[in-house]
Amino acid sequence: MSHFKPDIRQRAEELVSLYPRARSAMLPLLHLAQEQDGYLSEEGIEEVALLTGTTTADVRGTAAFYDMYHLEPVGAYVVGVCTNVACLLAGGEELLEHAAKTLGCAVGTTSADGLFTLEETECLADCDIAPCVSVNHRFVRTTTPEAFDTMIGEVRAGMRSHDIPVHGNLIRVRRSVGLRAPREEVIEQRARSSAARAQRAEEAK
Amino acid sequence: MAVLDAPRIVSSRAQFADSYTLSRYLATGGYVALRKALTMFPEQVAAEVDKASLLGRGGAGFPAGRKWSMLRKSPISYLVVNGDESEPATFKDHFLVESDPHQLVEGVIIAAYSLQVSQAFIYIRGEFALGLERVQQAVNDAYAQGALGSKIFGSDFSLDIVVHPGAGAYICGEETALIEGLEGKRGFPRIKPPFFPAVTGLYGEPTVVNNVETMSNLPWIVNNGGEAFAALGAGRSTGTRLFALAGRVVNPGVYEIEMVKNTFRDLIYDPKLGGGITGDHKLKAIIPGGVSAPWFGPEMLDLPLGQDEVGEKGSMLGSGSVVVMDETSCVVRVAWRITKFFARESCGQCTPCREGSGWIERAMYRLEHGGGRMEDMDLLLDLCDNIAPGLSWPPQQTTICVLGSSIPSSVHSAIAMFPDDFREHVLHGGCPHD
Ligand SMILES: Cc1cc2nc3c(=O)[nH]c(=O)nc-3n(C[C@H](O)[C@H](O)[C@H](O)COP(=O)(O)O)c2cc1C
Numbered sequence: 001m002s003h004f005k006p007d008i009r010q011r012a013e014e015l016v017s018l019y020p021r022a023r024s025a026m027l028p029l030l031h032l033a034q035e036q037d038g039y040l041s042e043e044g045i046e047e048v049a050l051l052t053g054t055t056t057a058d059v060r061g062t063a064a065f066y067d068m069y070h071l072e073p074v075g076a077y078v079v080g081v082c083t084n085v086a087c088l089l090a091g092g093e094e095l096l097e098h099a100a101k102t103l104g105c106a107v108g109t110t111s112a113d114g115l116f117t118l119e120e121t122e123c124l125a126d127c128d129i130a131p132c133v134s135v136n137h138r139f140v141r142t143t144t145p146e147a148f149d150t151m152i153g154e155v156r157a158g159m160r161s162h163d164i165p166v167h168g169n170l171i172r173v174r175r176s177v178g179l180r181a182p183r184e185e186v187i188e189q190r191a192r193s194s195a196a197r198a199q200r201a202e203e204a205k
Numbered sequence: 206m207a208v209l210d211a212p213r214i215v216s217s218r219a220q221f222a223d224s225y226t227l228s229r230y231l232a233t234g235g236y237v238a239l240r241k242a243l244t245m246f247p248e249q250v251a252a253e254v255d256k257a258s259l260l261g262r263g264g265a266g267f268p269a270g271r272k273w274s275m276l277r278k279s280p281i282s283y284l285v286v287n288g289d290e291s292e293p294a295t296f297k298d299h300f301l302v303e304s305d306p307h308q309l310v311e312g313v314i315i316a317a318y319s320l321q322v323s324q325a326f327i328y329i330r331g332e333f334a335l336g337l338e339r340v341q342q343a344v345n346d347a348y349a350q351g352a353l354g355s356k357i358f359g360s361d362f363s364l365d366i367v368v369h370p371g372a373g374a375y376i377c378g379e380e381t382a383l384i385e386g387l388e389g390k391r392g393f394p395r396i397k398p399p400f401f402p403a404v405t406g407l408y409g410e411p412t413v414v415n416n417v418e419t420m421s422n423l424p425w426i427v428n429n430g431g432e433a434f435a436a437l438g439a440g441r442s443t444g445t446r447l448f449a450l451a452g453r454v455v456n457p458g459v460y461e462i463e464m465v466k467n468t469f470r471d472l473i474y475d476p477k478l479g480g481g482i483t484g485d486h487k488l489k490a491i492i493p494g495g496v497s498a499p500w501f502g503p504e505m506l507d508l509p510l511g512q513d514e515v516g517e518k519g520s521m522l523g524s525g526s527v528v529v530m531d532e533t534s535c536v537v538r539v540a541w542r543i544t545k546f547f548a549r550e551s552c553g554q555c556t557p558c559r560e561g562s563g564w565i566e567r568a569m570y571r572l573e574h575g576g577g578r579m580e581d582m583d584l585l586l587d588l589c590d591n592i593a594p595g596l597s598w599p600p601q602q603t604t605i606c607v608l609g610s611s612i613p614s615s616v617h618s619a620i621a622m623f624p625d626d627f628r629e630h631v632l633h634g635g636c637p638h639d
């Protein structure tokens with residue numbers, strides 16, 4: 001029995017087929033597992049191990065290296081406030097402190113209602129609108145405490161579902177086709193093109 | 206005064222609200238370059254890029270044309286595009302993937318044709334959710350109109366592009382770590398030699414890795430010719446470049462300007478660019494080229510924005526980011542925060558990087574937050590010297606990759622340029638700005 005729901009399972013299989021080796025699909029598959037469960041559950045990790053031909057220890061060890069994967073459950077909304085250099089110069093530390101008060105949870109923890117997890121992030125490459133705030137990897141661009149509180153109020157009231165999906169939904173645009181350059185054709189083309197190039201080089205001499 | 210009459214090579218479409226759509230792309234000359242490239246021989250395309258003298262825009266500034274042609278002896282198997290952009294205060298690739306994903310995709314197809322590879326991967330930082338969606342859409346659109354897949358535009362060339370999301374690790378911007386990530390592993394940089402991507406890259410096969418901005422320049426170069434590109438800028442720094450300006454300036458943002466013809470002063474003070482320092486304060490220091498780069502003081506304001514010009518003065522243009530600090534900024538805090546970043550992002554393979562970053566971070570922390578000692582400055586310089594012996598730039602390397610050797614830059618700069626600020630922190634028992 002697959003732990004993945006049919007749609008997720010289908011997307012997972014499509015992903016594996018895009019790479020010369022199944023293991024290469026590891027990072028996108030972990031994003032998918034997180035999309036279904038909101039974090040990397042035991043069952044999700046097992047399924048990724050099966051799909052990539054690895055072990056659960058290997059999958060967990062790989063996932064632990066990357067900041068975006070959560071090995072423990074997190075809130076429906078993961079709020080990140082950047083305090084790296086550009087954001088620091090714009091008051092990122094102060095905004096992070098304010099966010100902890102508004103959400104009622106310390107940095108690195110989840111609010112009592114399970115709605116929000118607060119993180120201090122490194123630079124997210126949105127440094128011109130600083131300090132940078134992201135919610136579930138969407139840049140919300142609220143740089144003042146007031147704007148931050150308004151945004152959180154809207155999320156609570158369910159008014160932001162159009163631009164901020166629940167945690168784990170990373171890429172909502174799906175790939176429309178599988179691989180389209182057949183291997184045999186490619187090998188043949190390559191042989192032809194290098195022969196032609198060699199001939200041109202010869203003629204140039 | 207800044208010279209602003211150069212053509213916009215990579216940011217011409219950003220002015221349109223729908224700049225990321227296929228219809229806008231086609232209406233503004235999209236895919237003309239690819240059709241033209243397909244009528245040329247692959248090596249002719251490479252020759253144009255060589256003539257353009259396009260330097261890689263990812264940080265190291267290696268000429269793209271040379272990277273491609275050096276490798277002609279052994280055919281390249283894979284093209285990998287580096288969109289991991291995590292160098293703090295660098296946000297130009299973020300701008301490119303969101304504002305002009307089709308230009309990137311067309312550039313990648315052109316590069317793949319020139320290299321005659323049939324599989325390319327675009328690795329994009331996982332946190333760019335919208336950017337990932339837009340690039341995926343652009344790839345879908347390219348397939349739908351025959352610009353990708355089998356026999357592109359009726360030619361004898363076929364190519365698949367796969368968009369690959371990262372998952373949050375600065376080190377995956379380093380090209381061999383990125384390849385590890387693409388192989389589904391932890392992002393541990395590989396030892397060079399032997400693991401130069403061009404020799405032993407993805408799956409052990411020859412691989413070319415290029416930055417997003419490098420690729421985005423290609424449609425223009427094919428359309429206008431390498432010479433037209435090389436006519437812009439000066440010396441080795443040709444063409445235009447995106448500069449990400451951040452920190453204490455009135456108008457932070459991404460600006461495309463001609464290389465060398467403009468100075469740091471132009472970028473920071475010109476009303477059409479940075480617009481000056483916030484609150485009319487005085488400039489204290491700038492970080493050119495990302496937080497790995499040594500800092501400059503106000504005396505360098507008139508230095509031209511060119512790779513060699515900045516290199517000769519002991520720093521680098523690097524990733525094209527410029528961070529401005531004014532007299533209200535605490536340089537100790539900034540240097541501490543940068544070290545904290547490196548300590549978090551060190552992959553842990555090399556002792557000087559893994560341990561050294563943590564030791565420096567702790568000493569900087571106590572200087573900033575109370576408990577610092579006068580001896581700490583010497584201690585810090587000694588630690589820095591252990592990581593990058595001699596504290597010169599470019600740094601001596603004791604580690605597998607240059608993340609390690611970049612750790613000392615900010616702390617060394619801050620101590621060398623502002624020793625009094627450190628003394629004040631010690632005497633005050635913490636940050637006097639608090
Ligand atoms: C620690 C580290 C981080 C890097 N991060 C990036 C990055 O985010 N994007 C990038 O294009 N290059 C990055 N690079 C440089 C790449 O290793 C590589 O030189 C570059 O992608 C080559 O592309 P280019 O020749 O087009 O510049 C990084 C290098 C190091 C050592």
Ligand code: SF4
Nearest residue numbers: 552554555558604609
């Ligand atoms: S220098 Fe640091 S980041 Fe680079 S390989 Fe060594 S430990 Fe990893």
Ligand code: FES
Nearest residue numbers: 082087123124127
């Ligand atoms: S420094 Fe905060 S987003 Fe770049």
